[in-house]
Amino acid sequence: xxxxxxxxxxxxxxxxxxxxxxxxxxxxxxxxxxxxxxxxxxxxxxxxxxxxxxxxxxxxxxxxxxxxxxxxxxxxxxxxxxxxxxxxxxxxxxxxxxxxxxxxxxxxxxxxxxxxxxxxxxxxxxxxxxxxxxxxxxxxxxxxxxxxxxxxxxxxxxxxxxxxxxxxxxxxxxxxxxxxxxxxxxxxxxxxxxxxxxxxxxxxxxxxxxxxxxxxxxxxxxxxxxxxxxxxxxxxxxxxxxxxxxxxxxxxxxxxxxxxxxxxxxxx
Numbered sequence: 001x002x003x004x005x006x007x008x009x010x011x012x013x014x015x016x017x018x019x020x021x022x023x024x025x026x027x028x029x030x031x032x033x034x035x036x037x038x039x040x041x042x043x044x045x046x047x048x049x050x051x052x053x054x055x056x057x058x059x060x061x062x063x064x065x066x067x068x069x070x071x072x073x074x075x076x077x078x079x080x081x082x083x084x085x086x087x088x089x090x091x092x093x094x095x096x097x098x099x100x101x102x103x104x105x106x107x108x109x110x111x112x113x114x115x116x117x118x119x120x121x122x123x124x125x126x127x128x129x130x131x132x133x134x135x136x137x138x139x140x141x142x143x144x145x146x147x148x149x150x151x152x153x154x155x156x157x158x159x160x161x162x163x164x165x166x167x168x169x170x171x172x173x174x175x176x177x178x179x180x181x182x183x184x185x186x187x188x189x190x191x192x193x194x195x196x197x198x199x200x201x202x203x204x205x206x207x208x209x210x211x212x213x214x215x216x217x218x219x220x221x222x223x224x225x226x227x228x229x230x231x232x233x234x235x236x237x238x239x240x241x242x243x244x245x246x247x248x249x250x251x252x253x254x255x256x257x258x259x260x261x262x263x264x265x266x267x268x
Contacts (some may be wrong), residue, residue: 001026005083010111014079017107028076031069036084038065043085043092046099052129053170056259057189059099064255067237068245078108086115094119095127102133103258135166137266142222143202145212158212159222160202163263168192171199172260175249176229183232186249187256223264230257 001022005011015025039062049055066072066081085093094116101112120126140162147157159174170191177185190198201207203214217225237244237254244250 001029005029005080008079008083010079010083010114011076014074014076014107014111018075020076025076025080028071028074029080031071032066032077032080033084035062035065035069035072036081039096040085040088040093043088043096046095047091047127049127049129051168051170051191051193052132052135053165053168053189053191055095055099055127055129056102056133057191057256059096059101060103060189060255060259061252062096062255063100063103063258064252065245067254068241068251070241072241075107075111078104079111082111082115086119089119089122089124091125091127094124095130098127098130098133103255103262132166137263138164139219139264140164140169142217142219143214144217144222144225145202145208145214147210147212158208159217159226161222161260161263162195162199169195169199171195172256172263174226174229174260182229183236184229184253184257187253187260189256189259226260226264230261233257 006022006025011025014020018024020028042058042062046055046058066077069077071077082097085096087093097112097116097119101109101116104112141160142162143160145158145160157176157178159176161172161174163170168191170189173186173188173190174184175186176182198207205212205214233253234257244254
């Protein structure tokens with residue numbers, strides 16, 4: 001490993017806390033580097049956004065790619081990812097770290113925050129939407145749509161969650177697939193610019209290809225109902241992360257689940 005990367009405090013901390021060898025760190029770096037390079041290639045797009053939710057969604061999708069590689073959830077993988085992004089030393093890297101930090105927790109959040117702080121101290125500008133992340137997120141409504149028949153007729157249900165932040169509304173559509181254990185099969189995150197029109201079609205029964213019944217849910221009950229499919233999804237991710245990376249619908253699910261959880265937690 002490059003000496004300046006190996007000597008970084010975040011990497012040293014992750015290796016020490018996990019009692020990892022140099023070979024362990026090298027294996028993690030080999031898995032993480034392509035994810036970081038791909039993320040940096042798309043990061044300049046974050047600088048042109050006005051809605052912070054769009055940035056959060058992009059950050060969640062990037063973090064999903066990290067979670068879908070072997071050992072992507074481990075502290076050393078997140079530490080290496082943070083350092084590889086941060087050493088780009090530009091506004092796009094700062095924006096990307098902020099977009100990902102929203103859904104991070106524990107050591108992962110501390111590693112990302114450390115790189116953000118370093119860039120701030122170096123005078124790297126924050127993205128224009130960064131102040132808006134501090135505005136509170138509030139729950140609006142939740143719905144259940146069933147039955148929904150797609151994917152060759154396989155039954156699954158759909159839940160919708162609507163949130164408001166500073167007058168801008170956005171929504172999550174969570175597809176639950178009943179072919180296995182009821183895990184999450186897909187999550188769509190729709191920003192204000194698209195959600196307002198989509199919501200009309202959803203409530204009119206015209207948003208999906210097949211007929212469905214829609215029911216407004218008590219918010220707390222809807223959050224509780226979300227627990228089972230997300231637990232099943234996490235078990236699938238633990239057992240077979242490669243399955244997520246290979247499926248376009250599943251690829252963003254881990255990170256978007258974390259983003260939805262962050263919104264739920266902020267609204268409670």
